[in-house]
Amino acid sequence: MTVVFLGMRAVMAIGGACASGGPFVPIRPCPDGVPILLVGGIWIGLILAFAYTLMVVGTDVPSIAGLFWPGLFLSLGWNFLDYGFDPPGTGGVAWGWLVPGVLFFLMGGIPLWWVMRSIAEPDRGPVGTVLAPPGGAAVLRMVRDMRNVRIPSVASADLVVDTLERLEELRRSGAIDDEEYERVKRRVIGEQA
Amino acid sequence: MKRSSWLILQVLAAAGGIWFGVWVFHAVAS
Numbered sequence: 001m002t003v004v005f006l007g008m009r010a011v012m013a014i015g016g017a018c019a020s021g022g023p024f025v026p027i028r029p030c031p032d033g034v035p036i037l038l039v040g041g042i043w044i045g046l047i048l049a050f051a052y053t054l055m056v057v058g059t060d061v062p063s064i065a066g067l068f069w070p071g072l073f074l075s076l077g078w079n080f081l082d083y084g085f086d087p088p089g090t091g092g093v094a095w096g097w098l099v100p101g102v103l104f105f106l107m108g109g110i111p112l113w114w115v116m117r118s119i120a121e122p123d124r125g126p127v128g129t130v131l132a133p134p135g136g137a138a139v140l141r142m143v144r145d146m147r148n149v150r151i152p153s154v155a156s157a158d159l160v161v162d163t164l165e166r167l168e169e170l171r172r173s174g175a176i177d178d179e180e181y182e183r184v185k186r187r188v189i190g191e192q193a
Numbered sequence: 194m195k196r197s198s199w200l201i202l203q204v205l206a207a208a209g210g211i212w213f214g215v216w217v218f219h220a221v222a223s
Contacts, residue, residue, distance in 0.1 A: 002214025010222060033221040041214075061199045064207065 001068075003041035005075045010034050012083045016097070070112035077104025163188050 010031050011018055018030035049068050056063040080101030087094040164185060171181040 002211045003218050006215065006218040007222070031222055037218060037221055062196050062203075064200075064203050 001041075001045055001072055001075065003037050004045065004072075005079065007034050007038040007041060008076060008079050009083075011038075012079060012097075013088055015088060016083075066111075066115040070108040070115065073104045073108030074112065077101050077108055080104060160188055 011034060014028055014031065018028045018034075049065070053063070053065045056065060077100075080097045084094045084097035084101050087097065167176075167181060167184055167188070170176050171178065176184070
């Protein structure tokens, strides 16, 4: 997020657009290293945010995942407003940057308000995530359910009952002794648990 | 570990991440 924030400022400082590569000589070449930093920062940021959220959800560790979205949009919105009020070179006000600036502030600020509210009233927030985004409780439940799914090796409870009944018959007929009966019974029940 | 300890740890890690981002940016961009 820091790298994307700084990369965006570097591009805006030279007018807000740049190009590199290709058969043409661009009027405004990109600052060295900034294209790779921006693309890399966005993708690595997405992957790490996803990995972090996946790891922290379903544990009782409080997470700061709810701050990712507000942090991204508020910091980039700040760039739009900063350069919108004081655009490089021309002077005056760049409305084309102020409008996305206000939009980004709303997109980041309203979720931040939600997050802050869930901190103030932790009982209303999802369990285990202090800074959870809106809808976090539903996602938390879904992931926990997915983790708790067990695939039984014996297809159904009926099959277990049938097996136990047949086992009981075998013991009564003397085909297996008590010890064998207990051992197999524990295995049949144990597989289901 | 207490919940507050986890939060402090993560805030420190986030601060470290910002420092690392600034360092990477200044190392790569010119």
